[in-house]
Amino acid sequence: MTRFLPLALLACLVLVFVGVLLSGRDPHALTSPMIGKPLPAFELSSLAEGGLPLTDKTVTAGAPAILNFFASWCLPCRVEQPVLLRLAEDRRIAVFGVAWKDDPAAARAFLKETGDPFTGSGLDRSGGLALDLGVTGVPESFIIGRDGRVLYRHAGPLTDRDVAEIVLPLIEENGGGR
Amino acid sequence: MRILIALLALFFLFQAEALALSPDEVMADPGQEARARAITRNLRCVVCQGESIDDSQAGLARDMRHFVRAEIAAGKGDDEIIEGLRTRYGDFVLMRPRLGFNTLLLWAGPFLVLVSGFLVARRVFARGKGEG
Numbered sequence: 078m079t080r081f082l083p084l085a086l087l088a089c090l091v092l093v094f095v096g097v098l099l100s101g102r103d104p105h106a107l108t109s110p111m112i113g114k115p116l117p118a119f120e121l122s123s124l125a126e127g128g129l130p131l132t133d134k135t136v137t138a139g140a141p142a143i144l145n146f147f148a149s150w151c152l153p154c155r156v157e158q159p160v161l162l163r164l165a166e167d168r169r170i171a172v173f174g175v176a177w178k179d180d181p182a183a184a185r186a187f188l189k190e191t192g193d194p195f196t197g198s199g200l201d202r203s204g205g206l207a208l209d210l211g212v213t214g215v216p217e218s219f220i221i222g223r224d225g226r227v228l229y230r231h232a233g234p235l236t237d238r239d240v241a242e243i244v245l246p247l248i249e250e251n252g253g254g255r
Numbered sequence: 256m257r258i259l260i261a262l263l264a265l266f267f268l269f270q271a272e273a274l275a276l277s278p279d280e281v282m283a284d285p286g287q288e289a290r291a292r293a294i295t296r297n298l299r300c301v302v303c304q305g306e307s308i309d310d311s312q313a314g315l316a317r318d319m320r321h322f323v324r325a326e327i328a329a330g331k332g333d334d335e336i337i338e339g340l341r342t343r344y345g346d347f348v349l350m351r352p353r354l355g356f357n358t359l360l361l362w363a364g365p366f367l368v369l370v371s372g373f374l375v376a377r378r379v380f381a382r383g384k385g386e387g
Contacts, residue, residue: 105304110345178314204318211343213301214315 109230121199131199139171149187157234174198
C-alpha cells in the first residue's frame, strides 16, 4: 500500500495544478482593497475647455456611476471607447472620464475621434487621483454606488460581456434607475 | 584581449549603478533620501509585479516614488506612508509580506517542508541501516 503513496500524492498534485490552470484565473489580476470604501475627495480641472471641474461630489451625485481612467496614448482605451459609448446610452448609469497623465489637447483630440461617452471628464496630469484610488494602469474603471462607495474595480478594457455580466447586475443590485 | 575584458568589467560595473531613479527625483536632504530609498525598495511596482518601485522604470512606479518623497517632505513617518499605499493597493504592494493569518502558510511553509524532509530522511536512513 505504502508503495503507491508517492504516486497517489503526485496524482493529487497534478490534479491541483491542472485545476488551477483550467480555472482560467489570471494570477496577475489583483483585487482592489478600495472596494467598499468611499470615493476619495478630489477636484480635477475639466478636460473640456471651459467646463466645470470634475469632483468626487459630481461623480457621487451622478451615481451609480462609472469612473473611467483613460489616456490618448493607450491603445486598449481606443478599443474600449465603443463599449463605453453604448453604456452611456443606458439611462441608469452615468459615465465619467479621467484623462490619466495625458496632454489635454491630445486627450480632447482622442475623444473627438472616438466619440465622447462622458457626462463629465477631468484631467489627472500628475496621476494623483489615480494613486489615491490604487489605479495600476489605463484603462481602468471604478463603479461608484449611490452612497459614494466603490462597488467594483475593473483593470483593463471593459467589454460588452463585462458590461452585461458584471456592470449591469451591479447597477441593478444597487438601486440603479434614477 | 585584456583590454576587452577590462572594458567589459567596466561596462558591468557601471551597469550595476544604472538606476531607475532620475536625478531630479532625488531629495536634497541625504537623510530623507535614504529613508525614501529604503521605503521604495520595499514597495512593489504593481504594473511590473516582480520589481520594486525603486528598480522600475514604469510611469506608475515613478508616480509612487514621487508620492513617497512628497509624504516624507510633508513630515509623515515611514510606517504611515507604507500603510497609506497598502490601503490603496493591498498587501501585494509590500515586497515583504506581513506575517498574518492569511500569510501563515507562506511564512511557515518552508520550515514545514524542511522538517518533513528531515523526518522522511531519518526514516529512510533508519530502514537502510536495519537491512544492512
